[in-house]
Amino acid sequence: MAMVGLFWITSEAVYVGAPPTAFGGGVRLTSAGPEAVDPDGSRTWTWEELRSAVVEDVPTESPSGRVSKLVGSVISAAAGAFVGEGPTSMTLRLETEYGPEQVTVYSAAAGGYGAEETALSQDLLARFVAGTADVRALEAWGSEHGREATPKPPAREALLQAWTQA
Numbered sequence: 001m002a003m004v005g006l007f008w009i010t011s012e013a014v015y016v017g018a019p020p021t022a023f024g025g026g027v028r029l030t031s032a033g034p035e036a037v038d039p040d041g042s043r044t045w046t047w048e049e050l051r052s053a054v055v056e057d058v059p060t061e062s063p064s065g066r067v068s069k070l071v072g073s074v075i076s077a078a079a080g081a082f083v084g085e086g087p088t089s090m091t092l093r094l095e096t097e098y099g100p101e102q103v104t105v106y107s108a109a110a111g112g113y114g115a116e117e118t119a120l121s122q123d124l125l126a127r128f129v130a131g132t133a134d135v136r137a138l139e140a141w142g143s144e145h146g147r148e149a150t151p152k153p154p155a156r157e158a159l160l161q162a163w164t165q166a
Helices: 066-079 115-130 135-145 153-165
Strands: 002-004 007-009 014-016 026-029 034-038 041-044 050-056 089-096 099-106
Touching: 002 135, 002 153, 007 135, 014 135, 026 099, 034 089, 034 099, 050 115, 115 153, 135 153
Parallel strands: none
Antiparallel strands: 002 007, 007 014, 014 026, 026 034, 034 041, 050 089, 089 099
């Protein structure tokens, strides 16, 4: 499992933020669209029916101290439990033809996300909605690299840039 931007990528799935655990829901991204599991129940949308998808309340961090916090977050999320107060919640806001929908997702980065990774991740989400990027690129990367450690920030940014241009 690896964190790349706002996405948690395993060999089997791609999530916005941390994957769902017993402590909270989450959102899995598929080539068909987002699938939400939260206390309100499961919901699905197709990319075609969405007008926008934006993650709000993203915790940000300066580059210093990111690595140690990331390692702790990855270990905690992998164990299915969160240390301390619990994960920081974020909101995935989806705009549909029928109005806004929102789903709570949880940060996979204990210390927050870098500004560039956040911007690239938001751009990638927008491209999924526009149909100019495909979640299958992230799934393919996860199939090959999903069991490896989270890449360093420059590698994560390069991956996000490649996926937005694919």
